[in-house]
Amino acid sequence: MSLAQSILNLAPVEARLKDPIRLLLAKRQAQKHAFDLDQFDILSNIFETAGLRPPVATQDPDHLTIFDKIANEALMGSEIKAVDIKDPLRAMDQARQNNMASAHNRVPVSTSDGTLLSVIHGGENTGQRTLFFGAPGTPAELNNGWLKAFAEQGEIITWEMRGLFGEDFQGVENLGLDAQLGDVETVMDFMNWPQSHVMGICGGAVLALAYAAAYPSRVSSLSLWFGDYELGELAPKTDHQHNLKSLMKMVHDGQVAPEDMHNILLSAMNKFSRPDIAPMVLYPFASPALLSQYCRMNYAIMDTDCGPLSENTNIPCSVFYSPHDETTHPEGSKVIAERLGASLEVLDVPGHMDILQGSEKNVAKVIEFQKSASSLDFASSLNFSSAFKGA
Secondary structure, three states: OEHHHHHHHHHHHHOOOOOOOEEEEOOOOOOOOOEOHHHHHHHHHHHHHOOOOOOEEEOOHHHOOHHHHHHHHHHHOOEOOHHHHHOHHHHHHHHHHOOOOOHHHEEEEEOOOOOEEEEEEEOOOOOOEEEEEOOOOOOHHHHHHHHHHHHOOOEEEEEEOOOOOOOOHHHOOOOOHHHHHHHHHHHHHHHOOOOEEEEEEOHHHHHHHHHHHHOHHHEEEEEEEOOOOEOHHHOOOOHHHHHHHHHHHHHHOOOOOHHHHHHHHHHHHHOOOOOOOHHHHOHHHOOHHHHHHHHHHHHHHHOOEHHHHHHOOOOOEEEEEOOOOOOOOHHHHHHHHHHHOOEEEEOOOOOHHHHOOOOHHHHHHHHHHHHHHHHHHHHHHHHHHHHHHHO
């Protein structure tokens, strides 16, 4: 990943941090896991070009917060290109062009209760439409690989969820499941899409399933990836699922203040992330205020009983999972696939974090399924028409 792209990915979380990001400056030449003065100057220039606060240099690792360490790791793994040094403005323009979540693809959409959503729309009207549910509470930048590849095949829309984005994120009171599903209807109506293929990842798979159960006429097909399903005794959950849900419930119910739970949840989530995507995955943990909203919003998703939802959905469906996933339990995906009569595909990837950004290869799997589902629908309509004419 280019340095400019890494800094662009840092932008959403940097804007929520109380203090500017601190970068570790080397005390001696060629010190590992630290930047030299020339590198720090390059980074500072691109931070400024991206509209971020200038980073602060420190030679003491003890002065780094968890988010400082996350930023240092992400930037340390980036590639410094000639354009980053010679023309940071051009480097940032190139990164923005490569980023589906950039301003040129965003449009503000107001919901019925006045909440302003940032909707991302890309691609051309080829008849292939996909409504994308990302991991709840994460910035759209995290899904860039999915969004770009879908946009090359047709139209794609996604949005950043209520209560965690925008200037007035703390003013959004209703964070329940019904409100979130209502937002989907608002987005669909705004786009004038009567129907769409639907895809969801992680907690987004739960929302996608809930939307399909509530509004089946608007869903052409359903593709669920590495879902975070609550199925009671029907399927086990990982320790991570149990622990995260329990901790969020404590904040949700007011048993613990967000300030007291902040570092605990942040440290727990950081263990499951990867340096290149950690700034985006951990966005909801950037501050106690964000965490409070996130616990209210995400607990509503994690506590949704997917058993009844999977009984009430009769839509072509594909389910994807990895047997190596330690974030969401593979058995949950297996049970959901069986209950939905869905095709089930095993992916040989190390774990959950390896599918969040997306790839052309994985999008091709979804598109292939969507086209097969469309063919089945078309064939069914022909059979119905023939039977009707013969009556």
